[in-house]
Every structure is written in C-alpha cells, then in structure tokens.
Amino acid sequence: MKYPCLVPVAAVVAGVAMFALAAGPVLGQSAPPKSKASPAAKTWTQPKTPWGDPDLQGTWTSDDCIGTPMNRPANFGDRLYYTEQELADRQDRLKTQLQTDLVETVASGQRVGTGPPAHWAERARRPCRQTSLVIDPPNGKTPDLTAEAKTRRIPEGAGNNNPKADSWEDFSYYIRCISRGVPGSIFPVIYGNGQQIVQAPGFVTIMQEMVHEARVIPLDGRPHASPNIRSYMGDPRGRWEGNTLVVETTNFLGNRNGLVGNGGGTPFSDAMKFTERFTRLGPDEIAYKITIDDPKTYASPFTVGFPLTQEPGYQNFEYACHEGNYAMFDSLSGARAQEKRAAEAAAKKK
Amino acid sequence: MHYPGRARILLFAAFAVLFVVTPSNGQTKARPTSQVPRMPDGKPNFTGLWQAMGTANWDIRDHSSQPGPFFQLGAIGAMPAGQGIVEGGEIPYTPAASAQQKENFKNRMKLDPEVKCYMPGIPRANYMPFPFQITQSQRDIAFAYEFATSNRVVNMGKFKAGPVDTWMGTSNGHWEGDTLVVDVTGLNGNSWFDRSGNFQTDTTHIVERFTLSDADHINYEATIEDKEIYTRPWKISTVLYRRKEKNVQLNEFKCVEYVEELIYGDLKKK
Numbered sequence: 001m002k003y004p005c006l007v008p009v010a011a012v013v014a015g016v017a018m019f020a021l022a023a024g025p026v027l028g029q030s031a032p033p034k035s036k037a038s039p040a041a042k043t044w045t046q047p048k049t050p051w052g053d054p055d056l057q058g059t060w061t062s063d064d065c066i067g068t069p070m071n072r073p074a075n076f077g078d079r080l081y082y083t084e085q086e087l088a089d090r091q092d093r094l095k096t097q098l099q100t101d102l103v104e105t106v107a108s109g110q111r112v113g114t115g116p117p118a119h120w121a122e123r124a125r126r127p128c129r130q131t132s133l134v135i136d137p138p139n140g141k142t143p144d145l146t147a148e149a150k151t152r153r154i155p156e157g158a159g160n161n162n163p164k165a166d167s168w169e170d171f172s173y174y175i176r177c178i179s180r181g182v183p184g185s186i187f188p189v190i191y192g193n194g195q196q197i198v199q200a201p202g203f204v205t206i207m208q209e210m211v212h213e214a215r216v217i218p219l220d221g222r223p224h225a226s227p228n229i230r231s232y233m234g235d236p237r238g239r240w241e242g243n244t245l246v247v248e249t250t251n252f253l254g255n256r257n258g259l260v261g262n263g264g265g266t267p268f269s270d271a272m273k274f275t276e277r278f279t280r281l282g283p284d285e286i287a288y289k290i291t292i293d294d295p296k297t298y299a300s301p302f303t304v305g306f307p308l309t310q311e312p313g314y315q316n317f318e319y320a321c322h323e324g325n326y327a328m329f330d331s332l333s334g335a336r337a338q339e340k341r342a343a344e345a346a347a348k349k350k
Numbered sequence: 351m352h353y354p355g356r357a358r359i360l361l362f363a364a365f366a367v368l369f370v371v372t373p374s375n376g377q378t379k380a381r382p383t384s385q386v387p388r389m390p391d392g393k394p395n396f397t398g399l400w401q402a403m404g405t406a407n408w409d410i411r412d413h414s415s416q417p418g419p420f421f422q423l424g425a426i427g428a429m430p431a432g433q434g435i436v437e438g439g440e441i442p443y444t445p446a447a448s449a450q451q452k453e454n455f456k457n458r459m460k461l462d463p464e465v466k467c468y469m470p471g472i473p474r475a476n477y478m479p480f481p482f483q484i485t486q487s488q489r490d491i492a493f494a495y496e497f498a499t500s501n502r503v504v505n506m507g508k509f510k511a512g513p514v515d516t517w518m519g520t521s522n523g524h525w526e527g528d529t530l531v532v533d534v535t536g537l538n539g540n541s542w543f544d545r546s547g548n549f550q551t552d553t554t555h556i557v558e559r560f561t562l563s564d565a566d567h568i569n570y571e572a573t574i575e576d577k578e579i580y581t582r583p584w585k586i587s588t589v590l591y592r593r594k595e596k597n598v599q600l601n602e603f604k605c606v607e608y609v610e611e612l613i614y615g616d617l618k619k620k
Contacts, residue, residue, distance in 0.1 A: 049487070050390035051390055057487060057489070166618065167619065168610045168618075176606060178604050179604060198485045198490055198491070198503065199487050200484075200485045200486045201395070201397065205494060207492055207494075207503060211499075212499055212501060213499060214483075214492065216485065216494055216600050218599065223597070231604075232604060317514070318517060318518060320469060322468070322606045323469065323540075328614060329614065329617070332614055339619070
C-alpha cells in the first residue's frame with residue numbers, strides 16, 4: 001500500500017470503484033486455471049524449506065482481482081471464467097486505466113471530489129479471469145443471510161460523505177483502525193492487499209499490511225484455544241495437505257467484521273469457521289481459497305477464491321492507521337461543528 | 351580465603367577437569383551450546399514465544415517504587431521498584447534532552463504512546479509486559495508483538511533502507527557467529543523507551559544483539575546512538591524468557607477500542 005492513514009479516502013474510492021463496476025466493465029484480473037507463469041509452470045516444482053515444508057514465502061498480493069465483484073452478475077450464469085475475447089477487452093481497459101493514472105492534475109473547470117486522484121490506487125497487473133470472487137456455489141452468489149443476520153447493525157463504512165458521526169462507534173472497525181478481519185485483510189481492494197509469508201519449523205506467519213496484522217499459525221496439531229478466548233482475527237491452526245497449507249480459524253468475537261470490502265457489510269457471527277487453502281502454482285502465484293461456514297449468518301457454506309501473486313518491487317508498508325487517524329477526529333469534530341451552527345441558526349430564528 | 355596446600359591442588363584439578371570436559375566452550379560456560387535449538391543450517395533458531403520480565407517498561411533506569419498517577423487504581427496503578435537495564439545506570443542526555451525527559455514524565459498520561467495504544471517502537475516492544483512471537487525462516491525473521499498488534503520483519507538479505515520513517519523502524523539483520531545483530535533505522539522519533547518519558551528522535555540509530563544463552567533465554571542488548579540528544583552511544587541489556595506454558599500462544603491485544611473514549615471522548619455527541 002502506498003498511502004498510510006487515508007482510510008476514509010480509501011473508503012470513498014472503494015465506493016467509487018463499486019459504482020464503476022456496476023456501471024460498466026471492470027478492471028478485472030484473474031485467477032486463471034493456468035498459472036501466471038504458465039511457460040515456467042511445466043518445469044516448476046514446489047520448493048521446500050530446509051526443514052521439508054512446502055515453501056510459500058514471499059510477499060503476495062490479491063491486486064490482480066481488484067474490481068472483480070464478490071457476486072457474479074446474472075448474465076454470466078454458472079460461468080466462472082471470462083472468454084478469451086472478454087479477457088482481451090479487459091486487458092484493453094486495464095491499459096486505458098493505467099494511462100488515466102498518469103494524469104496528475106485535475107482539468108480546469110472540473111469538479112473536485114473528496115476522493116483521491118486515480119493514481120493513488122493499486123491496479124491489477126493483468127486482467128482477472130474470474131467473473132466473481134465467489135467460486136462455489138456454481139452460480140457465484142453469496143448464500144442468503146439468515147433472518148437474524150439481516151437485523152444486525154452495519155457500521156458506517158467508506159464512501160459515505162455524510163455519515164452519522166455521533167460517536168466513533170458509528171464507524172466501521174476498519175475506519176476505527178482496529179481490523180478488517182480475516183477475509184477483509186486479504187480480499188482485493190484498492191490498496192493494502194499485501195501478505196508477507198514467513199515460515200519457521202512449526203509455524204507459518206502471515207504479515208498483512210492492513211491493519212498491521214500478523215497471523216501466527218501453529219502447525220503442531222494443538223487444539224484451538226478455549227472458546228472463552230475470542231478475537232477479531234480468530235484462532236488459526238494450520239496443517240499441510242500435500243503442498244497445500246490448510247488453515248482453520250475459529251474463536252471470533254462475532255458481530256464485528258463482514259465479508260464486503262475492507263471487512264465491512266453484514267458482520268459475521270461468533271460461530272464463523274474459515275477454512276483457507278494456499279496452493280502455490282508457480283514461482284509467482286498462489287491459488288487462495290477460503291470456505292466460509294457460519295450457520296448463524298449464512299444459509300449454507302460457500303467458497304471464495306482468487307490468485308495471490310508476487311510482483312516486482314511490491315512490499316508491505318507499515319500501516320500506522322490508528323496513530324494517524326485524523327479522519328476520525330475530523331469526522332467527529334466536523335459533525336459537532338455542524339450541530340453547533342444549526343443550533344445557533346435555530347436560536348437566531350426565535 | 352585460605353586453602354591448605356592439598357585442597358589447593360584438588361581445586362586446581364577440579365578446574366582442569368572442567369576445562370577438559372567442556373573443551374568446545376573454551377570458557378567456563380555452565381551450559382553446553384548444544385542446548386540451543388538450531389536451524390538445519392546450524393544457525394540458532396529463535397522461533398517461539400518470548401517475554402521480558404522486570405520493570406523496564408516503567409523506567410529503563412534504576413527506580414524505587416512510586417504511586418501511580420491515578421489514586422483510583424490503588425496498588426494496581428503503582429509503579430514497582432526495579433533494577434534498570436541501562437548499562438552504567440544513566441542515559442547520557444544532553445542538558446536540553448534531560449529537561450525534555452523530565453517534561454515528558456510530568457505529562458506522561460498525555461504523551462506516552464503506550465497510553466494511546468500506539469505502536470511501541472524499538473526497543474520498547476521487546477520488554478513491554480506482553481509476549482512476542484519470533485518466526486525465523488531460512489531467510490527473514492518476523493517479530494509479532496502482542497501489544498497493539500505491532501510487528502516487524504527483519505530483512506536478512508542485502509541491506510535495504512526504509513522507504514519512509516515508521517513507528518517500528520526498518521530492521522536489517524545479519525549474523526555474527528551465533529548472535530543475531532539487527533540494525534534499526536528509519537524510526538519516526540515518536541516512540542519512548544518507557545513510561546518515564548525517556549525518548550528517542552527520528553535520527554536515533556539502534557543496533558540490537560540477540561544471543562541464545564540456552565534453549566530458553568535470550569541475552570538481549572541494544573546500543574543506542576543519536577547525536578541530537580545523547581552525548582555518547584549507550585547500551586541496554588536484559589534477558590528475554592521463553593514462554594513455556596503448555597500450548598501457550600500469542601493472543602490478540604487490539605487496544606484501540608480501549609482508548610477511543612480517551613482520545614475522542616470530548617467529540618462525542620452529548
């Protein structure tokens with residue numbers, strides 16, 4: 001990620017990006033059936049650490065699927081992958097976008113919004129092959145919410161220029177710089193998608209750029225921590241199935257983060273169990289899948305998947321979010337100033 | 351002490367035996383280095399959960415016990431006495447910096463980054479009263495600290511300068527024998543060493559040395575230099591202990607929620 005402490009801005013951009021998506025074609029990218037490095041893939045073999053585990057180390061990003069919708073647009077039916085022609089179109093749009101990003105100034109007379117300039121966002125390096133992030137069920141749609149889940153309060157996410165700002169508690173856990181949660185920390189958004197994997201004998205640790213999470217995953221088969229110990233990021237346990245790292249995570253606080261961009265949307269419950277699979281397909285690509293099983297929130301389990309890639313020069317930056325959360329200060333003090341002005345105006349009328 | 355002749359000979363013999371029995375150690379180290387866990391390439395393996403003991407997070411200098419700033423907290427909020435971790439006892443502040451530290455201490459409830467759940471920086475993260483996990487690969491070494499989910503990755507490859515100053519700094523490491531040496535630059539200068547207002551700046555340079563004395567103890571040293579506020583480089587040293595409880599693990603301490611009332615409380619709708 002490039003720009004620390006611009007959470008609300010990020011949110012605005014995310015909102016804009018979503019509109020763009022709905023309105024037209026997206027920059028997609030792709031989780032191809034074939035590896036990013038297909039030519040090398042023929043000769044590639046999974047490297048091992050000196051102690052014999054599959055080596056997944058490096059800094060990875062889900063950037064290539066930025067803009068791919070969670071739920072598949074109806075016109076694609078059960079089709080998960082774009083056709084070659086559709087991909088070529090997306091490649092063209094990607095090029096156009098990169099040209100737009102080079103524009104650093106706003107043309108005279110153009111209305112300046114509250115969002116950042118286009119070049120602030122990370123972009124897909126290649127078009128995402130997928131029509132949706134949901135890969136199972138086959139229709140690419142998130143299962144229905146339970147009746148109770150529909151009643152859960154959704155805090156103010158990003159993209160609202162006139163949020164309710166009575167208290168910090170009106171805002172999302174991301175805007176409060178607490179956490180985006182497990183899926184929110186890896187699902188592709190406009191920036192901050194970095195995942196640095198460091199392995200040791202007995203552990204895999206995933207350092208996530210946002211919000212400086214470190215998921216320490218023990219591989220020794222120990223049981224989950226007591227259900228009385230609950231957290232935003234849950235309690236992960238890992239194991240190897242062949243060359244695939246399988247991570248099961250439980251013990252969530254619940255009613256905090258959701259699955260929509262930046263950990264927003266309907267919050268999932270304390271019954272959530274994530275099962276993630278990391279399978280390295282080549283030197284620069286991991287196939288990532290996460291099965292979402294939360295009977296209190298969703299009618300059935302479902303699976304989201306997308307590629308993680310290594311890109312030249314890409315690295316995690318320190319996302320010191322809370323330390324510089326001027327947006328929270330400004331949102332609250334702005335709302336209080338507006339109230340004061342309204343009260344003064346009302347007093348004058350009398 | 352006076353030893354009769356015969357006893358003196360026995361004593362000499364006993365020392366000789368010690369030397370012969372532990373020839374590889376050379377000196378009189380009590381523990382053979384074979385107890386140190388090692389990576390396949392022979393380097394010491396620091397992987398595990400570690401925590402400092404002692405009271406350095408209250409004050410890295412020698413200190414008596416004191417009342418806390420809030421009487422409501424009673425004994426819980428009071429500061430325990432402790433032996434400092436500063437070699438020689440004193441931090442060689444310039445006169446201006448010494449005055450600044452005293453001012454910091456007076457206003458510590460407003461200024462200490464720990465109060466506000468800010469990332470603790472280096473070296474403080476290592477001796478806060480919270481554990482941290484080291485994940486050591488054949489290349490880089492990750493440190494995940496429980497307090498405020500702060501962390502850093504020590505780059506063991508070619509030296510890389512940090513792209514921008516940060517709370518946790520930029521860590522470049524190398525091996526000197528069995529000692530992991532970590533060079534820390536790119537600190538943003540907002541971190542304190544403790545709750546007593548001892549401070550650093552954005553020109554502070556820290557060199558840390560981690561040495562396993564046996565399987566469960568790390569001798570931790572850090573040399574601190576900064577011409578802006580110290581008259582000479584100075585050094586801290588303490589011990590990090592391996593957490594040994596069954597299935598002990600790093601837990602989550604996301605303290606932002608616990609400080610929002612403190613930071614934004616006066617901006618809440620009445």
